Amino acid sequence: MTPILTIFLLSFASLSHSLPLSANSRWIMDDQSGERVKLACASWAGHLEPMLPEGLDRRPLSQIATHVSTMGFNCVRLTWATYMFTRYANMTVVQSFGDLRLTEAISGLVSNNPNLLSLNLVDAWKAVVEEIGRHGIMMVLDNHVSKPMWCCADHDGNGFFGGVYFDPDEWLQGLAIVANIFKDTPMVVGMSLRNELRGPLQNVDEWYKYVEKGAKTINTANPNLLVIISGLSYDLDFRFLKDTPLELKMMKKKKVVYEAHRYSFNEGQSKVWVAGPLNKVCHEITIEMEEKAGFLVRGGERTMQPLCL
Numbered sequence: 236m237t238p239i240l241t242i243f244l245l246s247f248a249s250l251s252h253s254l255p256l257s258a259n260s261r262w263i264m265d266d267q268s269g270e271r272v273k274l275a276c277a278s279w280a281g282h283l284e285p286m287l288p289e290g291l292d293r294r295p296l297s298q299i300a301t302h303v304s305t306m307g308f309n310c311v312r313l314t315w316a317t318y319m320f321t322r323y324a325n326m327t328v329v330q331s332f333g334d335l336r337l338t339e340a341i342s343g344l345v346s347n348n349p350n351l352l353s354l355n356l357v358d359a360w361k362a363v364v365e366e367i368g369r370h371g372i373m374m375v376l377d378n379h380v381s382k383p384m385w386c387c388a389d390h391d392g393n394g395f396f397g398g399v400y401f402d403p404d405e406w407l408q409g410l411a412i413v414a415n416i417f418k419d420t421p422m423v424v425g426m427s428l429r430n431e432l433r434g435p436l437q438n439v440d441e442w443y444k445y446v447e448k449g450a451k452t453i454n455t456a457n458p459n460l461l462v463i464i465s466g467l468s469y470d471l472d473f474r475f476l477k478d479t480p481l482e483l484k485m486m487k488k489k490k491v492v493y494e495a496h497r498y499s500f501n502e503g504q505s506k507v508w509v510a511g512p513l514n515k516v517c518h519e520i521t522i523e524m525e526e527k528a529g530f531l532v533r534g535g536e537r538t539m540q541p542l543c544l
């Protein structure tokens with residue numbers, strides 16, 4: 236790497252705004268200046284069986300962080316599994332990979348990130364978070380599953396409170412642990428309560444009950460964090476909020492952010508995009524998204540302009 240390029244890359248390692256962030260109507264804002272901050276987060280999976288963010292056996296951590304930044308992202312959404320913090324915190328990286336017989340990945344870690352191998356999983360995570368932060372990249376820590384595994388299916392036991400792996404108390408314990416570990420890391424700007432609530436157990440009453448508890452747990456540990464909240468049915472559906480808004484009185488500052496997910500294959504619609512006239516399909520799905528989640532961005536002066544390409 237030439238010195239000039241080094242200077243160029245280092246210039247990414249600073250934020251154009253200050254932290255913490257808050258929500259204001261449909262916008263995320265810099266608390267201090269009141270300027271809008273637009274999060275462009277790359278999702279980086281850390282919730283799978285090895286419980287280490289993926290890819291560290293392939294490339295050095297700082298190289299990946301640099302790459303994320305040069306691609307134009309200002310944020311990483313780092314996903315985590317509850318059990319990693321509540322049950323396996325003291326397991327070392329090499330132990331975790333060894334138990335899964337990932338011998339090739341262990342050699343990869345030896346060459347690319349040798350310093351992580353002997354750390355326990357939580358300390359390895361801290362090292363990853365610190366390095367991402369050093370590159371001027373903000374982070375959202377996303378509770379993705381309880382049992383470390385691929386996500387998501389209706390019957391995977393991770394989908395809703397009371398699922399085989401989804402004990403609400405252990406979930407709250409995990410949120411508190413993570414919020415506390417990173418409470419002095421300003422580049423961690425938010426935590427999401429849980430990815431894509433779903434499945435046969437899902438219901439509106441328990442959504443309100445546990446969303447309030449989860450938000451309170453995070454806010455108590457670190458009142459600076461944005462608290463990012465998923466809807467029902469894989470994060471497609473917030474219609475229930477039209478009748479009963481979520482009231483989180485304990486929060487002094489506005490921190491609630493709703494996340495909605497939409498894939499081309501949602502709701503068995505994977506084929507409609509190629510089968511129907513595109514304008515019509517796009518129109519119908521836009522209306523559906525509006526009805527289920529888009530209405531949430533109408534609190535401000537401006538309205539959302541859905542874009543169909």
Ligand SMILES: *[C@@H]1O[C@H](CO)[C@@H](O)[C@H](O)[C@H]1NC(C)=O
Nearest residue numbers: 319320321322323324325326
């Ligand atoms: C990790 O080890 C410490 C010290 O022995 C212990 O207090 C803690 O409960 C352990 N954590 C987990 C998740 O096993």
